Amino acid sequence: MSISVTPSIERSLPRAAIGGLTVAAILFIAFVVLPSVGSDYLFEAILTPFLALALAGVGLNLLTGYAGQVSLGSAAFMAVGAFAAYNFNLRVPELPFLVSIVLAGLTAAGIGLIFGLPSLRLRGFYLAVSTLAAQFFVQWALTKFGWFSNDNPSGIINAPPLKIASVTFDTAVGRYLFSLGIVTVLTFLAWRLTRAQTGRNFIAVRDNQTAARVIGVPVLRTKLLAFAVSSFIIGVAGVLWAFAYLRTVEPAGFNLDRSFQILFIIIIGGLASIRGAFLGAGFIVVFPLLLSRLGGELLGGIVDSGVVEMSQRIVIGALIILFLIAEPKGLAELGRRAARRLGGRPT
Amino acid sequence: MSSATTGALLPAGDLYPFEPAGVTRDPGRSRSGPAERGADVESAQPGAERDAVLAISGVSLRFGGVTALADIDLTVAPGEIRGVIGPNGAGKSSLLNIVSGLYRPSAGHVRIAGVDFTEVPTQRLAHLGVARTFQNLALFGGLTVLENVVMGLTSTIRSGPLGQVLGLPAARREDAANRAKAEAIVAFLHLSGVAHRPAGELSYGLQKRVELARALVARPRLLLLDEPMAGMTATEKQELAAFVREARDTYGTTIVLIEHDIGVVMGLCDRVAVLDYGRKIADGTPHDIAADPLVIDAYLGVAHDADETLEIEEAV
Numbered sequence: 001m002s003i004s005v006t007p008s009i010e011r012s013l014p015r016a017a018i019g020g021l022t023v024a025a026i027l028f029i030a031f032v033v034l035p036s037v038g039s040d041y042l043f044e045a046i047l048t049p050f051l052a053l054a055l056a057g058v059g060l061n062l063l064t065g066y067a068g069q070v071s072l073g074s075a076a077f078m079a080v081g082a083f084a085a086y087n088f089n090l091r092v093p094e095l096p097f098l099v100s101i102v103l104a105g106l107t108a109a110g111i112g113l114i115f116g117l118p119s120l121r122l123r124g125f126y127l128a129v130s131t132l133a134a135q136f137f138v139q140w141a142l143t144k145f146g147w148f149s150n151d152n153p154s155g156i157i158n159a160p161p162l163k164i165a166s167v168t169f170d171t172a173v174g175r176y177l178f179s180l181g182i183v184t185v186l187t188f189l190a191w192r193l194t195r196a197q198t199g200r201n202f203i204a205v206r207d208n209q210t211a212a213r214v215i216g217v218p219v220l221r222t223k224l225l226a227f228a229v230s231s232f233i234i235g236v237a238g239v240l241w242a243f244a245y246l247r248t249v250e251p252a253g254f255n256l257d258r259s260f261q262i263l264f265i266i267i268i269g270g271l272a273s274i275r276g277a278f279l280g281a282g283f284i285v286v287f288p289l290l291l292s293r294l295g296g297e298l299l300g301g302i303v304d305s306g307v308v309e310m311s312q313r314i315v316i317g318a319l320i321i322l323f324l325i326a327e328p329k330g331l332a333e334l335g336r337r338a339a340r341r342l343g344g345r346p347t
Numbered sequence: 348m349s350s351a352t353t354g355a356l357l358p359a360g361d362l363y364p365f366e367p368a369g370v371t372r373d374p375g376r377s378r379s380g381p382a383e384r385g386a387d388v389e390s391a392q393p394g395a396e397r398d399a400v401l402a403i404s405g406v407s408l409r410f411g412g413v414t415a416l417a418d419i420d421l422t423v424a425p426g427e428i429r430g431v432i433g434p435n436g437a438g439k440s441s442l443l444n445i446v447s448g449l450y451r452p453s454a455g456h457v458r459i460a461g462v463d464f465t466e467v468p469t470q471r472l473a474h475l476g477v478a479r480t481f482q483n484l485a486l487f488g489g490l491t492v493l494e495n496v497v498m499g500l501t502s503t504i505r506s507g508p509l510g511q512v513l514g515l516p517a518a519r520r521e522d523a524a525n526r527a528k529a530e531a532i533v534a535f536l537h538l539s540g541v542a543h544r545p546a547g548e549l550s551y552g553l554q555k556r557v558e559l560a561r562a563l564v565a566r567p568r569l570l571l572l573d574e575p576m577a578g579m580t581a582t583e584k585q586e587l588a589a590f591v592r593e594a595r596d597t598y599g600t601t602i603v604l605i606e607h608d609i610g611v612v613m614g615l616c617d618r619v620a621v622l623d624y625g626r627k628i629a630d631g632t633p634h635d636i637a638a639d640p641l642v643i644d645a646y647l648g649v650a651h652d653a654d655e656t657l658e659i660e661e662a663v
Contacts, residue, residue, distance in 0.1 A: 189512050196511030197497075197504055197522065203489045204498055211485035214447055215561070216473035216502030225508065272489060 030180055035173050043176040044245075050285045051179040052240040057265040057277030058190050059233030064263070065272035066194060067226035068206025069119050070127055073134030074234050074262040076115075079254035080138060081108040081235025082242035083148050086249045089160055090150060097163045101182070104239050105232040111138070112231020119223045135256050142251040149249070156250040159243045175244040182240065186233055191274050193229065202226055203272070234262075268320060270330025279331035288316060399458070400425050400569045400601040401446065406455035408441050408625075415441045416625045418455070423569070428595055428602045430616030430633070432609060434645055437622040439605045440482055443573050446603075447472055447479050460568065473502030476568035480558040480575055482605075488547025492538055492557050495546045496529040499564035532564045535597075536590055552583040556590065563594055570594070570602045576611055584608070588615050609646065613637060621645065 038047070060074050085104035088095055095103075115134040119127050142148050149155050162169040162178045169178040193199050201222045204212035213219050242249045261284060269280020295308045327334050401423040408416040416438045423429045431439050444450040446457055448467030456465050459475050472478075478499065486495050503525075506518035533542050536556050541549060546557055555575055562570055572591065576584040588611055594600055606612045612619055613633040621629040621636060623645040629636055636642055 192512045192514070193508065196508070196518070197501070197506070198508040198511055200487075200490060200494055200498055201501070204487045204501075207487040207489055208485045210449065211481060211487070212498075213469050214449075214472055214479055215498055216470065217498075218470065229508075 027184065031177070035177060038173070038176075040172040043172040046286060046289060048172075048176050048179050048245045049241070050281050051176070051183045052237050052245055053262065053265060053285060054278045054281035055183045055186060055240065056234050056237035056262045057269060057281050058187055058274055059230045059237060060262050061266045061269075061272065061274065061277050062190060062193070062202070062233065063226050063230035065266055065270075065276070066199060066206065067202035067223065067230075069116070069223060069226060070124060071131040071227075071230075072128050072256070072259050072263065073112075073115055073131035073138075075254040075256065075258035076134040076138035077108045077112050077231040077234040078238025078241055078258065079142060079251060080111045080231075081105060081238030082249050082254070083142055084108065084235070085239040085243065086157060086159065087148065087150075096165070101236055101239050105236045108235020108238070109228040109232040112227045112234075113224055116224050116227025116231075119227065120220050132256075135259055139251050139255065156248050159247045159249050162243055169244075179240045179244045182236060186236060187274060190229075190233060194272075194274065198222075198225070206272075264320070266330075268323065268330055270332030273330070273332035275335070276330050276332035279335065283331065287319075288312060291315060398425065399423055400460065401603065402458040403442070403446065404455055404458070406442070406445060406452045406457065408438070408445060408450060409453045414625050416445070416452075416622075419622075419625075419627055421620055421627070421630070423601055423603055424618075425601055426595065426599055427617040428591065428604060428615055430612040430619035431603065431605045431622060432607070432612050432619060432636075433622035435607070436624075437645075438625040439622055440573055441625075442622070443479065443571050443603070443605055446571060447477065473565060473567075477571065478562035478565060478567035478569075479571035480555075480562050480573055482573040482577060484551070484554050484558065486546040486554055486557055486561070488545065490546060491543050492546050492549070492560075493526070493529055493533060493542040495557055496533055496560045496564050497525050499561040500525045500528060502565065529560075529564055532560045535593075536560045536563075552579050552587075555579065555583075555587065559587070559590060559594070563598065563600070566598055567600060570600045572602060572604045574605055574607055576606060576608060584611055591615060 034042075034047070056074055056078060059077075060071060063069050063071055081104045084107035085100050088100040088103050089097065092100075111134070115131060118130040122130055143155060146152070149157050162175060164178075169175050194202070201212070201217050204215070204217050205219055205222050205226075209219055212222075238254065242253065246253055265280035265284050266277055267280070268283055269278065270276025291312045292309070295312055296305075299308050399422040401421075403419055403421040406416060406419045407414065419438075419442060421429075421431070421442075431442065433439050441450060445452050446459070446467060448464075448469035451466040456463050457467055458464070459467065459477060462475070487498060490498065504521065506515070506521050510518040511522070530539075530542070533539055536559060538553070538556060538560060541553060546554060549557065559572070559575065562572075575591070576587055579587065591602060591604065592615060595602055604612065604616060613636075616633055618631065619629075619633050619636045620627055621639070621642045623641075628641045628645060629639045631639075
């Protein structure tokens with residue numbers, strides 16, 4: 001039963017270096033290469049929504065993947081972020097836009113904290129149902145009280161342009177780069193969090209609450225922190241969704257479907273994995289577009305477009321089921337396994 | 348005050364006992380000491396209770412109409428390995444859950460490190476210098492072995508989430524120090540080879556050992572082991588027994604060991620208490636226990652006359 005010592009550390013070093021290089025390469029492509037070659041369609045219809053949803057996925061993954069608290073209220077926290085940013089921007093015009101975004105995140109964190117309180121008593125499905133309350137309550141409040149939308153009769157507000165100092169990001173590429181910058185910073189901080197003691201506390205609470213309590217993990221505080229941090233990130237994702245992608249702020253953009261979409265993103269991408277949120281968001285955003293192009297080209301002339309769209313949904317649904325049966329741990333695990341196989345190391 | 352004591356138990360980077368405490372360094376003495384005192388230490392020697400690392404007095408536990416524990420007294424002297432044995436359902440785990448605050452006793456109180464509790468605050472357990480393992484595996488499956496062990500130091504963490512995320516010097520130093528401590532314990536328990544594997548992937552025996560490492564890393568004054576050898580092979584049991592003894596001898600940890608397997612307990616423990624149907628039916632050295640007719644009845648089936656004695660006792 002003697003076990004050989006050493007190789008683990010030596011093995012983990014080059015892997016960390018490879019990971020760092022990969023991230024650097026992706027960032028280089030995203031920041032430098034794509035803006036010079038991509039089309040407006042790519043940025044407006046694919047990359048910007050992808051970034052916003054990926055960020056929301058990162059936020060939800062902290063809460064659900066790492067801390068094990070299931071939430072169906074993600075879209076509500078996105079809405080809180082978007083409306084808070086709009087109102088801070090409107091009512092305190094001298095506030096720099098970045099500060100408005102941070103304040104919007106903090107507002108979402110506050111609301112998330114309140115709706116996280118049931119997690120102190122409820123777990124699993126019961127908690128998920130109680131987070132639905134956030135979804136319905138926030139949407140109701142935003143529609144009911146005109147103050148939030150500045151008494152706009154239609155309830156749909158045009159979002160003001162994105163601005164840092166005197167630079168305005170009002171082109172498709174500009175909005176994309178703005179989103180990319182914010183997503184990069186927040187994702188890096190989230191990644192740091194998962195690697196730190198606080199992230200380990202999240203996992204400990206998820207994996208064994210009793211053992212965590214005995215060791216001295218402040219279980220209640222950890223859960224509430226997870227809700228707050230997660231809602232902060234999701235709130236900022238909401239700002240990006242409304243300001244950079246839709247360019248309107250309206251409650252309908254943040255309905256229950258959106259919450260489910262974000263949950264699917266992290267399940268398909270991989271729970272408790274930062275990378276998973278991006279892979280999942282890529283799948284959810286890009287795949288339907290690809291399918292619709294393919295469907296349009298193959299069947300466009302023959303079959304009614306409504307039928308084409310319906311069959312796409314069926315195909316996507318079937319693929320999700322098949323995929324989850326084949327790889328329940330998500331795309332991130334699939335990638336990890338492929339990398340391991342390429343590296344020639346047996347599992 | 349409690350955190351200060353815990354701190355004193357954790358000299359940074361020091362793997363060796365900082366206090367040459369005679370009691371803990373000399374197993375022979377700690378073994379013979381209690382032996383002379385005999386079976387009812389608690390009532391005969393109030394001084395022993397005052398010095399005890401753990402003193403349970405008059406603890407009862409009732410779930411509805413079911414009595415899981417009835418008026419249990421138990422003291423644990425510094426540096427000893429204290430066994431608690433008994434058949435299934437005797438209340439051993441319940442007793443440990445009361446000591447770690449997961450259950451609230453219906454009556455009686457628990458004295459840990461000189462402080463009396465009617466309900467032990469689980470959240471402060473680590474600060475009181477108490478660590479425990481669980482009967483069923485209770486590792487954090489999503490963390491690596493090393494990370495699991497680092498988690499054992501949670502109660503000593505000073506840095507906040509923000510400091511950790513931003514990588515402030517204090518947080519980084521703390522993290523590095525904790526990793527070093529964890530690596531030392533991991534090496535001590537011969538787990539270095541699997542240190543970076545997810546804990547959930549390991550074999551049952553190894554996972555049990557990781558749990559021991561996680562409990563030991565904070566250098567607890569009192570370590571509660573709930574059936575650490577359950578489900579192990581004979582070889583694994585012997586290995587773990589050796590580790591437990593070594594932990595006591597090296598770190599001076601006082602250990603309460605709950606075990607189903609009499610054989611292991613007899614070889615390992617300085618004193619053994621026997622529970623049956625929630626009552627303590629014997630308490631003494633392994634030698635005394637082995638000869639006690641009540642214990643033999645409880646374990647090997649009940650001889651007719653002994654059965655009557657029990658019934659009379661219960662009636663009284």
